Amino acid sequence: MAVNLYIPPESHIFAVAGVEIGTAEAGIRKANRRDLTVFRLAEGSSVAGVFTLNRFRAAPVQLCEAHLAAGQGIRAMVINTGNANAGTGETGLQAAKDTCQALAGLLGIEPAQVLPFSTGVILEPLPVDRLTAGLPQAIADLQDNNWFAAAHSIMTTDTQPKIVSQRVALGNNTITITGISKGAGMIRPNMATMLGYLATDAGIAPDLLKEMVRSIADRSFNRITVDGDTSTNDSFIIVATGKSQVRIDSTSDPLYEPLYTALADAATELAQKIVRDAEGATKFMTVQVEQAKTSEEALKVAYAVAQSPLVKTAFFASDPNLGRILCAIGYAGIADLDVNGINLWLGDVLVAKNGGRNPDYQEADGQRVMKEPEILVRIALGRGDVSDTVYTCDFSHEYVSINADYRS
Amino acid sequence: MAVNLYIPPESHIFAVAGVEIGTAEAGIRKANRRDLTVFRLAEGSSVAGVFTLNRFRAAPVQLCEAHLAAGQGIRAMVINTGNANAGTGETGLQAAKDTCQALAGLLGIEPAQVLPFSTGVILEPLPVDRLTAGLPQAIADLQDNNWFAAAHSIMTTDTQPKIVSQRVALGNNTITITGISKGAGMIRPNMATMLGYLATDAGIAPDLLKEMVRSIADRSFNRITVDGDTSTNDSFIIVATGKSQVRIDSTSDPLYEPLYTALADAATELAQKIVRDAEGATKFMTVQVEQAKTSEEALKVAYAVAQSPLVKTAFFASDPNLGRILCAIGYAGIADLDVNGINLWLGDVLVAKNGGRNPDYQEADGQRVMKEPEILVRIALGRGDVSDTVYTCDFSHEYVSINADYRS
Numbered sequence: 001m002a003v004n005l006y007i008p009p010e011s012h013i014f015a016v017a018g019v020e021i022g023t024a025e026a027g028i029r030k031a032n033r034r035d036l037t038v039f040r041l042a043e044g045s046s047v048a049g050v051f052t053l054n055r056f057r058a059a060p061v062q063l064c065e066a067h068l069a070a071g072q073g074i075r076a077m078v079i080n081t082g083n084a085n086a087g088t089g090e091t092g093l094q095a096a097k098d099t100c101q102a103l104a105g106l107l108g109i110e111p112a113q114v115l116p117f118s119t120g121v122i123l124e125p126l127p128v129d130r131l132t133a134g135l136p137q138a139i140a141d142l143q144d145n146n147w148f149a150a151a152h153s154i155m156t157t158d159t160q161p162k163i164v165s166q167r168v169a170l171g172n173n174t175i176t177i178t179g180i181s182k183g184a185g186m187i188r189p190n191m192a193t194m195l196g197y198l199a200t201d202a203g204i205a206p207d208l209l210k211e212m213v214r215s216i217a218d219r220s221f222n223r224i225t226v227d228g229d230t231s232t233n234d235s236f237i238i239v240a241t242g243k244s245q246v247r248i249d250s251t252s253d254p255l256y257e258p259l260y261t262a263l264a265d266a267a268t269e270l271a272q273k274i275v276r277d278a279e280g281a282t283k284f285m286t287v288q289v290e291q292a293k294t295s296e297e298a299l300k301v302a303y304a305v306a307q308s309p310l311v312k313t314a315f316f317a318s319d320p321n322l323g324r325i326l327c328a329i330g331y332a333g334i335a336d337l338d339v340n341g342i343n344l345w346l347g348d349v350l351v352a353k354n355g356g357r358n359p360d361y362q363e364a365d366g367q368r369v370m371k372e373p374e375i376l377v378r379i380a381l382g383r384g385d386v387s388d389t390v391y392t393c394d395f396s397h398e399y400v401s402i403n404a405d406y407r408s
Numbered sequence: 409m410a411v412n413l414y415i416p417p418e419s420h421i422f423a424v425a426g427v428e429i430g431t432a433e434a435g436i437r438k439a440n441r442r443d444l445t446v447f448r449l450a451e452g453s454s455v456a457g458v459f460t461l462n463r464f465r466a467a468p469v470q471l472c473e474a475h476l477a478a479g480q481g482i483r484a485m486v487i488n489t490g491n492a493n494a495g496t497g498e499t500g501l502q503a504a505k506d507t508c509q510a511l512a513g514l515l516g517i518e519p520a521q522v523l524p525f526s527t528g529v530i531l532e533p534l535p536v537d538r539l540t541a542g543l544p545q546a547i548a549d550l551q552d553n554n555w556f557a558a559a560h561s562i563m564t565t566d567t568q569p570k571i572v573s574q575r576v577a578l579g580n581n582t583i584t585i586t587g588i589s590k591g592a593g594m595i596r597p598n599m600a601t602m603l604g605y606l607a608t609d610a611g612i613a614p615d616l617l618k619e620m621v622r623s624i625a626d627r628s629f630n631r632i633t634v635d636g637d638t639s640t641n642d643s644f645i646i647v648a649t650g651k652s653q654v655r656i657d658s659t660s661d662p663l664y665e666p667l668y669t670a671l672a673d674a675a676t677e678l679a680q681k682i683v684r685d686a687e688g689a690t691k692f693m694t695v696q697v698e699q700a701k702t703s704e705e706a707l708k709v710a711y712a713v714a715q716s717p718l719v720k721t722a723f724f725a726s727d728p729n730l731g732r733i734l735c736a737i738g739y740a741g742i743a744d745l746d747v748n749g750i751n752l753w754l755g756d757v758l759v760a761k762n763g764g765r766n767p768d769y770q771e772a773d774g775q776r777v778m779k780e781p782e783i784l785v786r787i788a789l790g791r792g793d794v795s796d797t798v799y800t801c802d803f804s805h806e807y808v809s810i811n812a813d814y815r816s
Contacts (some may be wrong), residue, residue: 053739054738055737055738055739055742055745055747056734056735056737056738056747056763082420083729087731087734087760087764087765088764089748089763092764094452115523121731122730122731122732122734123468123730123731123734123760123764123765124765202470231735232525232735232738309803309807309811310811312629312811313807313808313811314811314812315551316812317811317812319812322495322531323492323494323495323529323530323531324530326464326495326530326531327462327464327494327530327640329463329464330463330464330640331461334463335659339463340497352495354497355464355495356495356497356531357495357496357531368440395717397808397809399721399808400721400724400803400804400805400807400808401805403718403722403725404722404724
């Protein structure tokens with residue numbers, strides 16, 4: 001069902017010097033599938049992350065934040081699928097600690113140098129014994145270029161692995177950026193049942209990377225929405241191993257901008273892949289709001305449209321139902337919005353003009369746009385000069401089926 | 409598909425002295441169905457209403473507000489289905505004015521004494537000629553007890569008519585309260601594609617009724633949610649004809665409280681009927697949040713749970729997926745929420761205790777509750793002593809089908 005989700009051939013996935021990956025079948029929830037992933041990171045790597053704002057933060061998220069704050073240098077990451085270790089209280093926290101302890105012991109590092117991640121069902125105890133029993137298998141599998149296996153291993157309701165990889169010329173050098181993500185439902189700003197990992201062999205000063213990961217998450221993973229739910233476990237991590245010749249310590253470095261852009265583009269691609277593979281998605285929609293007074297109000301409108309079940313079901317039906325879009329703009333919460341200033345395009349077709357149906361609009365033109373798998377919804381508010389964009393998908397029968405059956 | 413939607417027998421629907429109703433087939437959108445309804449109200453009736461907060465307020469809503477403000481005394485209401493006359497600009501406003509003018513001419517009253525209402529598709533011109541051509545038929549049909557026909561005539565995607573009727577003893581007298589509503593999707597607080605009309609033969613001072621209609625809407629129609637969308641046309645009206653012996657001029661009248669309660673109960677029943685008949689609904693859920701600091705935060709949590717597509721699809725599947733409910737509580741937006749203080753019941757079963765799974769909870773107990781058509785979700789936040797309640801339904805395949813096919 002995924003919408004134009006590009007999966008690069010394995011030959012186009014570049015190893016990142018300083019990152020090794022191994023996977024294993026730990027039997028966390030289901031037998032005969034790789035559900036455990038270990039990253040080993042070279043000494044001296046900078047690692048920074050952003051995490052869910054949900055008040056029910058899962059145990060591994062709490063540990064990630066503590067271990068990043070401890071500042072001992074992150075040397076490994078461990079990810080399990082099948083169980084989110086969320087809403088599991090003290091027992092769950094202990095399970096996450098035991099996981100870090102076990103991996104640290106096997107790799108000869110400190111537990112505070114390990115970042116743990118979990119994704120899957122909530123409120124069920126993590127089978128930590130099975131997890132730790134699987135670690136030696138994952139460690140035995142550690143290889144330079146195991147990104148593809150990792151992209152598969154972290155999937156839950158995803159139908160496709162999500163992976164980006166590119167080589168970027170920076171000054172006289174070339175760096176590599178490779179990343180994976182997972183997530184298919186329960187997605188909206190401020191992170192979701194979403195895991196994203198981006199690694200580069202560029203060197204980036206730790207404090208700078210900390211700023212960059214926030215800003216990049218805000219432009220990528222915080223601009224996608226599937227169903228408006230945000231999960232307990234969402235995490236986005238950037239690793240910079242420093243194994244290339246490129247090292248950047250401040251925003252004034254001339255290579256900072258191109259590096260930032262390359263990382264942000266890769267993150268946006270990973271984020272968009274989550275929408276393309278969203279549960280039951282048949283269309284990929286870009287909701288672009290222009291002429292707002294502030295980014296906040298642009299996003300209010302974009303999210304109102306992107307999250308409206310009525311808009312999303314109309315898109316599923318390829319129905320250019322502009323009434324539902326205008327209606328969502330109307331309840332987005334901009335108190336002094338003058339609807340007479342609003343123009344609305346579906347693709348290149350001006351469907352609403354000055355807040356009403358464009359007199360020149362022909363339904364056949366709207367229909368043509370709506371039948372495409374990728375649709376741009378462009379809304380001009382006529383209030384200012386700020387734009388912002390959100391990515392989303394339609395709402396199909398399949399979404400209901402998947403989410404009604406998830407635990408069975 | 410409606411969930412326990414009680415339709416009283418015609419013999420239990422009581423006429424309200426001072427209210428006559430007629431319906432007609434005007435062919436607004438479809439042939440061979442009654443789609444036009446006229447109310448004639450006795451002189452001296454008090455009429456008050458509340459309307460959508462959507463910035464795209466439909467033309468009839470704008471006229472309703474103007475005519476209520478004009479204070480000439482409302483003597484008639486006219487309701488068409490099939491076309492919402494929304495997003496139709498000046499032409500649409502003129503069409504609504506023409507409707508009032510035509511009805512006023514036929515009834516020998518002023519246009520400003522008419523309230524117009526429209527519901528149906530948005531952004532298409534109202535066929536005002538067909539509408540006004542149907543008025544004589546509706547007027548010829550005016551009768552005391554035509555409530556049932558009106559309940560049918562105002563339906564759009566509703567599968568069942570929604571009607572309440574009761575006689576209430578007030579002091580030494582008996583008054584009658586009868587009302588109808590329509591609406592099935594696009595429902596959430598601050599009104600929705602929702603029309604509600606409640607009439608009583610009690611007399612209520614106009615200023616008092618104005619206060620009462622706001623307060624009662626807030627306890628009834630503003631506490632239901634189907635899909636979080638709010639429409640351009642939502643309206644709730646109370647008519648008090650004063651044809652009984654009861655007349656109430658202030659809140660200090662000893663009969664005020666029982667009258668208020670009777671009207672509020674009738675409005676709540678009408679509102680709940682909308683949820684019971686919501687598009688594709690198979691379950692009716694009451695989300696009750698207790699121990700909040702404020703009503704605002706209780707409602708934030710209640711709506712986060714009631715509007716989560718993941719929660720709603722789990723209920724559709726009769727899956728006691730408490731993880732999804734806790735998750736929604738977590739992202740409801742209470743920044744200092746201590747999740748360890750949260751208890752959660754499904755029906756009478758304590759499923760989560762102190763923010764985690766209740767150790768004594770058996771899945772079979774949750775399953776038993778979830779199989780019922782009516783489910784109480786009770787959430788105690790452990791922060792204060794304020795409670796509030798929201799009514800909603802589950803999210804089914806049928807919802808997607810109905811909304812993907814609505815215009816075809």
